[in-house]
Amino acid sequence: xxxxxxxxxxxxxxxxxxxxxxxxxxxxxxxxxxxxxxxxxxxxxxxxxxxxxxxxxxxxxxxxxxxxxxxxxxxxxxxxxxxxxxxxxxxxxxxxxxxxxxxxxxxxxxxxxxxx
Amino acid sequence: xxxxxxxxxxxxxxxxxxxxxxxxxxxxxxxxxxxxxxxxxxxxxxxxxxxxxxxxxxxxxxxxxxxxxxxxxxxxxxxxxxxxxxxxxxxxxxxxxxxxxxxxxxxxxxxxxxx
Numbered sequence: 562x563x564x565x566x567x568x569x570x571x572x573x574x575x576x577x578x579x580x581x582x583x584x585x586x587x588x589x590x591x592x593x594x595x596x597x598x599x600x601x602x603x604x605x606x607x608x609x610x611x612x613x614x615x616x617x618x619x620x621x622x623x624x625x626x627x628x629x630x631x632x633x634x635x636x637x638x639x640x641x642x643x644x645x646x647x648x649x650x651x652x653x654x655x656x657x658x659x660x661x662x663x664x665x666x667x668x669x670x671x672x673x674x675x676x677x
Numbered sequence: 678x679x680x681x682x683x684x685x686x687x688x689x690x691x692x693x694x695x696x697x698x699x700x701x702x703x704x705x706x707x708x709x710x711x712x713x714x715x716x717x718x719x720x721x722x723x724x725x726x727x728x729x730x731x732x733x734x735x736x737x738x739x740x741x742x743x744x745x746x747x748x749x750x751x752x753x754x755x756x757x758x759x760x761x762x763x764x765x766x767x768x769x770x771x772x773x774x775x776x777x778x779x780x781x782x783x784x785x786x787x788x789x790x791x792x
């Protein structure tokens with residue numbers, strides 16, 4: 562069965578600090594997809610990124626970057642120069658290629674608090 | 678550009694009452710699903726549908742029913758609400774039904790409290 566673990570339940574940083582959110586996953590499939598979603602205080606879920614298991618290139622989007630390492634089954638998310646608007650709950654999720662109809666397995670989430 | 682629309686946003690029920698959470702999408706997505714979000718547990722899949730007339734159970738289906746008579750709508754029914762169903766419910770849709778190769782688009786959620 563697939564599983565996603567986000568060991569950090571809550572992180573607090575001061576604005577402009579860099580912060581890394583950890584995500585470790587388990588799956589038996591060789592083809593799978595990894596996701597990050599952001600849930601701001603308003604409650605909606607915002608899609609951030611999707612990676613497939615065959616693409617281990619790191620990705621950077623502005624202040625956001627993602628480090629995918631199959632060897633350690635990790636898909637970590639780094640925010641550079643954090644801002645107060647980054648305060649949110651962040652979810653890592655996994656979908657298996659042959660899983661039940663696009664089912665996402667979510668981690669428990671990491672609450673990030675960025676203080677001014 | 679409505680996307681995925683959920684109604685109501687908030688609901689309070691008494692134990693034993695029934696209700697339907699509505700979900701509609703205007704993106705012509707084949708795949709629709711319902712998740713519940715509980716503190717510290719992320720989101721868990723309740724039911725999903727890969728197209729009109731086809732539904733299946735997810736990880737936590739007990740106490741919930743669904744149907745998919747049209748591509749656009751995917752209502753979630755609670756036949757006899759229980760306090761354990763107090764949660765935030767999210768509806769999600771995607772263009773492709775399989776494999777996670779198509780990101781899920783989420784609605785804004787329904788916060789349900791059962792007393």
